[in-house]
Amino acid sequence: MAGAVKALDLRRDPRVALHSPTEDTPSDDPSTWDGDAKIAGRAHEEPPAEDGSHRFRIELTEVVLTRVGDPPDHLLIESWHPDRGLRQHTRH
Template sequence: MGARFGAYRHHVLATLRRDGAPRLSGLEADFRHGELWLGMMNGSRKAQDLRRDPRFSLHANPGQHSEVPELGDVRVSGRAVETTDPELMARYAVEVRPPEPFHLFRAEVTEVVRTYIESPWVVVETWSPGRPLRTIRRTSEDATLEVG
């Protein structure tokens, strides 16, 4: 997962607007100290969305699949927990150098989905905390083989 997100700097964050409609926004996601962090500009719509409803999905930048095809397509979903701890925010600011002031959220991951091609299969791997990895292989004929 980290390798897929590390391949590109900018990714796509999905949050929920006040009326429940999805909002898609660009975001630089950071993996630091074993956790996924979402930093964003002060007062941004995506920060307001997450403060109201912490559910999110983060889709890794698909880039050019031909560059690193084995990494596939990755999406992480979960809940964003805002941090206001001055020490943590200061450490993040030194490491990442975001425009200040900023909002900082720690991701509590509830699901990771990775999709890639392993000819003749399209492979979908799904992981959730406390559950084993689930792998589904599909062919273009729409036959499904579930493993795990």
């Protein structure tokens, strides 16, 4: 939609982040937790659509997936950044 407030916000500050919904870790079996994900980036405006609506391309700057490790006594955090590539670390 042309003039959409969210699009105008992206023009002002192009940083974006999208988080997955989070559910509590099941206490009876933590290994069944689906985990949590986040992607972050910068929005770059593209030429408008035929109807005049705004269009943006997202340049990814970070992807993070957090889940319960195996054995389920720690968190496994996987992250990707364009300059560092894929990394894994654990949190006990």
